[in-house]
Amino acid sequence: MVLTPRVARRIALTLLAVAVTTLPALAQTKEEKKAQEAQQQALRTLIRAGDALHSGKLAGGAYTIKANAKDDPVPATGESVDLAWRHNAFKAVQGKIYMPFTVSYPAGKNLPASIALYVRVVPKGTALPTKDRDKAQFEFEQLFSGDAVAPAAGKPLEITRRIVVSPGDHDVYVVAQPAPGPEPAKNNVMLTGVAKKFEIAVPDLWNAGLTTSNILLIDKIEALKEPPTQETIVFKPYSFTGADMQLAVDNEFKKTEELTVYFHVYNPVIEDKRPDITIEYEFLRKKDGAEFEAALTEDGKKLVYNPQKYNAQTLPPQWDAEAGFQIAPGFAIPLNLFPVGDYKINIKITDNKAQKTITRELEFKVAA
Secondary structure, three states: OOOOHHHHHHHHHHOHHHOOOOOOOOOOOHHHHHHHHHHHHHHHHHHHHHHHHHHOOOOOEEEEEEOOOOOOOEEOOOOOOOOEEEEOOEEOOOOOEEEEEEEEEOOOOOOOOEEEEEEEEEEOOOOOOOOOHHHOOOOEEEEEEEEOEOOOOOOOEEEEEEEEEOOEEEEEEEEEEEOOOOOOOOOOOEEEEEEEEEEEEEOOOOOOOOEEOOOEEEEEEEEOOOOOOHHHHHHOOOEEOOEEEEEOOOOEEEOOOEEEEEOOEEOOOOEOOEOOEEEEEEEEEEOOOOOEEEOEOOOOOEOEEEEEEEOOOOOOOOOOHHHOOOEOOEEEEEOOOOOOEEEEEEEEEEEOOOOEEEEEEEEEEEEO
């Protein structure tokens, strides 16, 4: 499918505007103009590859495509780089779901650390229109760019951004290419990239009754110097309650570290702008590699964390559910009292007004 000038113009206006770097349209230097042309060229090739993946012309994996974006991409020969996807789900606004996601891949010649990432989300099974392609509207469509980093030595490169979508089953088309250079490539130059389709189930956190977001294990929390902007949230999608949260690499921690947990509670009964929520935590340790039992300290005392209460007496005066204030429980506890082993936390959340209780589980390991 040929990318018409109208398609290119629409995409440039709607996507390039939210790319990592947009250059001023006026008073550009020659170098700035070339850099902007390189970005637009990269965008056209990414969309072309996304269309090929969406329509089934491209099966996924590594590909090559001419820089002029007038021909469909073709599978690349040789070793391919595979993309992996993971996400978490939180409430957004107006029935939408906010989903920070991470795309990861091993470092290699197909994808360096600095990449351009195109993400398209559609309801599951939605075909790419064969007519009026320039009028096609998707559930979510955005170009991201930036540097992927390895969270630890030996780990794949990762880049974290966010999508905002409706609840339901969705197809996600992800296309990644090396970030464009300081000037556009010649039209006959072959660019390389990696494409992959993912299927995701987006929970309906608005109509599920008492429920929670995903339970997060946090590695580091950094206070934001000022309230997050839309741009900040793109680059730091785990910015909550005035802080940027970096997720733990895995669920294994050393005794010298802290265990930090964070989540949101949704849809409690609200009376006089206040909920009445009690959250209890039970720490269990795996016994003999099989069943779990009450977790004890090195000297035999039961590991206990006091219940958390969110009600008219404990919430600050300015807290207002209608204004979007969140019930955001969590804790940080040192692990020096935890014997080495495998653990599970049973999280019991009770809406006292509704007399309803739900539970969540979280497993982690403590190493020497």
